[in-house]
Amino acid sequence: MHARVIAVTAVALLGAATLLTPTHHARAGGTGGQVTIVAHRGASAYAPENTLPAVDEAARRGFTWVENDVQRTKDGELVVIHDDSLARTTNAEEVFPDRAPWKVKDFTAAEIARLDAGSWFGPAYAGTRVPTLTEYMRRIDHNHEKLLLEIKSPQLYPGIERDTLKLLGNEGWLDRQHLGRLVVQSFSADSLRIVHDLKPGLTTGYLGTPSATDLRAYAGFADLINPSYTSVSRNYVTTVHSYDGPHGRPLGVFAWTVNDAPTARKVAGYGVDGIITNQPDVMRQALSAP
Numbered sequence: 001m002h003a004r005v006i007a008v009t010a011v012a013l014l015g016a017a018t019l020l021t022p023t024h025h026a027r028a029g030g031t032g033g034q035v036t037i038v039a040h041r042g043a044s045a046y047a048p049e050n051t052l053p054a055v056d057e058a059a060r061r062g063f064t065w066v067e068n069d070v071q072r073t074k075d076g077e078l079v080v081i082h083d084d085s086l087a088r089t090t091n092a093e094e095v096f097p098d099r100a101p102w103k104v105k106d107f108t109a110a111e112i113a114r115l116d117a118g119s120w121f122g123p124a125y126a127g128t129r130v131p132t133l134t135e136y137m138r139r140i141d142h143n144h145e146k147l148l149l150e151i152k153s154p155q156l157y158p159g160i161e162r163d164t165l166k167l168l169g170n171e172g173w174l175d176r177q178h179l180g181r182l183v184v185q186s187f188s189a190d191s192l193r194i195v196h197d198l199k200p201g202l203t204t205g206y207l208g209t210p211s212a213t214d215l216r217a218y219a220g221f222a223d224l225i226n227p228s229y230t231s232v233s234r235n236y237v238t239t240v241h242s243y244d245g246p247h248g249r250p251l252g253v254f255a256w257t258v259n260d261a262p263t264a265r266k267v268a269g270y271g272v273d274g275i276i277t278n279q280p281d282v283m284r285q286a287l288s289a290p
C-alpha cells in the first residue's frame with residue numbers, strides 16, 4: 001500500500017503514462033501498482049462539466065486523463081453532454097421555453113450551439129458552449145490529454161458507435177499514436193461489442209460490475225471493467241485481474257466516482273488501476289500521503 005500511494009504521484013505528474021504499452025495502445029490493467037487518476041467530465045469540480053474549460057482546467061492542474069459523455073443531436077452531430085436533457089446544464093428552458101423536456105436528440109446542433117452551458121456553474125463561465133465532439137477532440141489533442149470517452153445512452157441513438165468511430169478516425173484519433181490515448185466505455189455491453197467489432201484495436205471499458213461467471217464473456221470485447229466504487233471489493237478486483245482481455249492483457253479496473261480521500265485510499269487498497277473523480281486534486285493528495 002505504501003509503495004502504491006507513492007507511485008500515484010508519479011502517475012499524476014506523468015499523465016498516466018503507465019497506461020501506455022510500448023506499442024502505444026492504452027494498457028488495460030496490470031499497471032504495476034500505480035493508480036491512474038481520471039478527471040470525470042473534465043475537472044468538473046472546478047469548471048462546468050463536459051466543457052472545454054473543464055478539460056483546460058484538468059490540464060492546468062496536471063491531470064492528463066479526462067472522461068466525457070457523448071450523445072447525438074437531431075441532425076446527427078455528436079456533442080459532449082451528460083444528461084439526455086439539456087435542462088440541467090444549459091439555459092435551454094429559457095431559450096426554448098416551448099420545447100420541454102429539452103431532449104438532446106430533439107435539438108439541432110445549431111440550436112444547441114446557441115445555449116449557455118456555463119452560467120449554471122458560475123458567472124465566470126457565462127457563454128461557455130456545449131462542445132461538439134469535433135471541437136472537444138481538437139482541444140484535448142491540443143492539450144496533449146487522454147480520453148475516456150463514454151457513449152452515453154446508446155439505445156437512444158442507433159448507430160452512434162459507427163458515427164463516433166468515423167469522427168474519431170476523421171480527427172486522426174484512430175492512428176497508432178492516438179489509440180494509446182483513448183478508451184471508449186459504455187454501460188451498454190451491446191454498444192461496446194459493436195465498438196470492439198468495428199475497431200478491434202481500440203481499448204474499451206464496460207461500465208458496471210459483471211458477475212464472476214460473466215467476466216469471461218466480457219473479456220471478449222472489454223479491456224476494462226469499470227464499476228461504481230460502491231460495488232467494488234478487493235476480491236472482485238482480483239477476480240477481474242485474473243482474466244485476459246481482447247488484447248491478451250489482464251483486464252483493468254477503473255472505479256467511479258470517488259470524490260473523498262478515505263474512499264480513494266480504500267479502493268486503491270483493493271488494487272484498482274484507476275480512479276474516476278470530480279476531485280482529481282483530492283485523489284492525488286490522498287494517494288500521495290504516507
Ligand code: G3P
Nearest residue numbers: 040067069150207256276
Ligand atoms: O466514468 C464513469 C461515470 O462517468 C459513469 O457515470 O453517470 O457520471 O456518466 P456517469
Ligand code: CA
Nearest residue numbers: 067068069150
Ligand atoms: Ca460518464
